[in-house]
Amino acid sequence: MRKFLIPAFTLLVLGAINCKKIQQGFLSETLRYTSPDLYAQRGLALVQSAKIFADGSTPPITFELLNLRDSSGKPLSEAFNTKYDVTVFKPGMSFNAETDTTVALLNAKRETVSVLPMDFNTSSGQLSFNKAALNIPLGIYNFDIKATNSAGSRVYPSFGRIHVVDPTQEDMFLIEDNVNNAFDLAGTTFAKRNPILKFSRVSADGARIILKISDKNGSPFNPSKGEVIARGDRPTFLSYAKFNPVIFTDTALVCDFEVAPFPLAKYIAGGTDWGHLIYYRIPEKNIIFDGSSLGTLNANLRFAFTIKMEGTFIIEYQLPDAVRVPAP
Structure with missing residues (x-):
């Protein structure tokens, strides 16, 4: 029976291939919103942006909003980090036109809570604004995004722009x-x-x-x-x-x-x-x-x-x- 000898160099190459670390997951370089321009109409009960498009990145992904600043690069207005009183329905409560027939009955279902005017969803990347956004100064605000998944972390500079406007x-x-x-x-x-x-x-x-x-x-x-x-x-x-x-x-x-x-x-x-x-x-x-x-x-x-x-x-x-x- 003929015997085939494998050269020592080939064995070393195969060993190196077998020891190479397998890449876990994928994190795209081109995460994005449908449009980088997001609009917050002040005073509306709820305004939500689109979710971040993951471009095939491996879930789950955790997002972090970084370096929120105005259009000239100055630090964030304090209004974004200040809590304001808004009236909302209590947990589990909802409006019923047939039974909520007086202001007193309506108010029994509502409460006043202190909330920030803006919320960032770390799972979807959505930005949400509530009635307290009426206190945010008009203007354009830029921000970066950090995304983390099994492939690691990546920072995306100038990822989006928030346009704070009065509603039309x-x-x-x-x-x-x-x-x-x-x-x-x-x-x-x-x-x-x-x-x-x-x-x-x-x-x-x-x-x-x-x-x-x-x-x-x-x-x-x-x-x-x-x-x-x-x-x-x-x-x-x-x-x-x-x-x-x-x-x-x-x-x-x-x-x-x-x-x-x-x-x-x-x-x-x-x-x-x-x-x-x-x-x-x-x-x-x-x-x-x-x-x-x-x-x-x-x-x-x-x-x-x-x-x-x-x-x-x-x-x-x-x-x-x-x-x-x-x-x-």
């Missing part, structure tokens, strides 16, 4: 539904043009909605004289906030909703999920639609929106194809 109208107000149907006395439905819905925040005080419903000429309907009424089988403002009565003035419906966001929860009744829908009616004696005559069609208004922060808001709801007929 789009940040504060979300339109979810906005239609108008007309009904004749026999109950036949006639689709009409969608109303024009405008929104403005006129004050940071309180938690109030002033809804002004007007015709195509800008003449406001008068709720105090029955020109705008509730529909008995559909949700209204009171379905979402029973803390205070809705005020019917000569130009508007006024709802004091107490706590944002409004609505705090969907309205579900009789097995029907209404979402955030709100309905009101303009009687046929107070409206003339284009192409119709007085007393033939009433207007069934339907809208839904979310207001994401406290304050006083004016909502203008204009019917572009109808004229108001004032009540005597």
